[in-house]
Amino acid sequence: SRKVTVAVIPGDGIGTEVMEPTLGILEAVGERHGLEFAWQHHDWSCEYYTRTGAMMPEDGLEQLAAADQILLGAVGFPGVPDHVSLWGLLIPIRRAFRQYINLRPVRLMPGIDSPLVLREGTEIDFVVVRENNEGEYSEVGGRMYRGTPDEFAVQESVFTRRGVERAARFALDLAASRRGSLASATKSNGIVHTMPFWDEVVHDCARDYPGVEVRDYHIDALAALFVLDPGRFDVVVASNLFGDILTDLGAAIIGSIGIAPSANLNPEGEHPSMFEPVHGSAPDIAGQGIANPLGQIWAASLMLDHLGHPQAAAEVVSAIEASLTSGVRTRDLGGTASTTEVADAVLRHVTSEGAAA
Numbered sequence: 001s002r003k004v005t006v007a008v009i010p011g012d013g014i015g016t017e018v019m020e021p022t023l024g025i026l027e028a029v030g031e032r033h034g035l036e037f038a039w040q041h042h043d044w045s046c047e048y049y050t051r052t053g054a055m056m057p058e059d060g061l062e063q064l065a066a067a068d069q070i071l072l073g074a075v076g077f078p079g080v081p082d083h084v085s086l087w088g089l090l091i092p093i094r095r096a097f098r099q100y101i102n103l104r105p106v107r108l109m110p111g112i113d114s115p116l117v118l119r120e121g122t123e124i125d126f127v128v129v130r131e132n133n134e135g136e137y138s139e140v141g142g143r144m145y146r147g148t149p150d151e152f153a154v155q156e157s158v159f160t161r162r163g164v165e166r167a168a169r170f171a172l173d174l175a176a177s178r179r180g181s182l183a184s185a186t187k188s189n190g191i192v193h194t195m196p197f198w199d200e201v202v203h204d205c206a207r208d209y210p211g212v213e214v215r216d217y218h219i220d221a222l223a224a225l226f227v228l229d230p231g232r233f234d235v236v237v238a239s240n241l242f243g244d245i246l247t248d249l250g251a252a253i254i255g256s257i258g259i260a261p262s263a264n265l266n267p268e269g270e271h272p273s274m275f276e277p278v279h280g281s282a283p284d285i286a287g288q289g290i291a292n293p294l295g296q297i298w299a300a301s302l303m304l305d306h307l308g309h310p311q312a313a314a315e316v317v318s319a320i321e322a323s324l325t326s327g328v329r330t331r332d333l334g335g336t337a338s339t340t341e342v343a344d345a346v347l348r349h350v351t352s353e354g355a356a357a
């Protein structure tokens, strides 16, 4: 069997609650697919920060580099400013390991009602490819003259040809392997200077993909269409901030932010990739045992896919679907089940699929 070393960072709040049962599900499905997981547990978090003055040890990134992949829960908790926790852990990992693609499927699972009133026959099944290393999330800028009347904050957006091109090509490849349609999120009416450049690079790349139909949408109109006509989308490519906003909206239209998964990919595989739910640490419900674990579990399935085990990944997704159609749901989906009860239901289905196979 193949041994896979996975760095596990549960992080803060519900991150720790949804991570634990996910590892058991991975072990169960791994066993049947010749995958043996070696977990490298890291308690890096806001609690760790309070103890040590840093979100991770000085050689934290080196420790992670030794792992094949990374599983993350969520980072950030009241008491530590978000810019400290995020620039101290999440963002450095995404950047150091060149995880320049953030892949975020938006799929309405069987058994879940979308909060939208959908037209007969509408299926929500698309993927957002979010640029994950640059754009609006740049390190160029800062705050000046704090506490004076001249105080200001400035941040430059940085779009490089290389950065836009690799996101565009990834999205075009994905669209070519799906239904052949790519929506590009833009704001090209010239107000935002970077966006006409984004459009130009996307369309330069698209010339190599005659089978993919590319259409630009202004981000504001695109957000409205996620609500009004989500069935039209196949692959959506977006900059870092646009993609961030669109994917919480995407999570909402598939019923809950608690289900949506996210893969921070280093497509070349030179570095570990990182798999996490779209949601954060949810301080408002932390410690109650009611967080939905499905986003974390679905993210684990994306990891299996990235590891080259699509069958194992599909079994996890089927088990998620089976748990949903059996009616075991957390409160965010209108149910009464606990985190553990939902995770146990998924585990049971993973195991019984194995027995059936």
Ligand code: NAD
Residues within 6 Å of the ligand: 014, 073, 074, 075, 076, 077, 078, 082, 086, 090, 257, 258, 259, 276, 277, 278, 279, 280, 281, 282, 283, 284, 285, 290, 291, 292, 293, 295, 330, 332
């Ligand atoms: P959030 O995603 O944590 O919570 C938003 C809302 O969704 C809350 O009402 C929460 O209860 C609910 N929710 C989220 N996940 C859920 C789940 N699994 N089951 C049921 N309900 C769920 O977003 P926020 O409140 O904006 O941020 C809280 C903290 O998390 C902040 O510190 C933020 O910076 C951080 N954060 C981290 C990540 C990450 O690590 N990738 C992502 C987003 C936010």
Ligand code: IPM
Residues within 6 Å of the ligand: 086, 090, 244, 278, 280
């Ligand atoms: C996400 C989160 C992060 C982001 C925050 C916590 C920095 O919202 O993963 O979607 O904006 O990338």
Ligand code: MN
Residues within 6 Å of the ligand: 244, 245, 248, 278
């Ligand atoms: Mn987000």
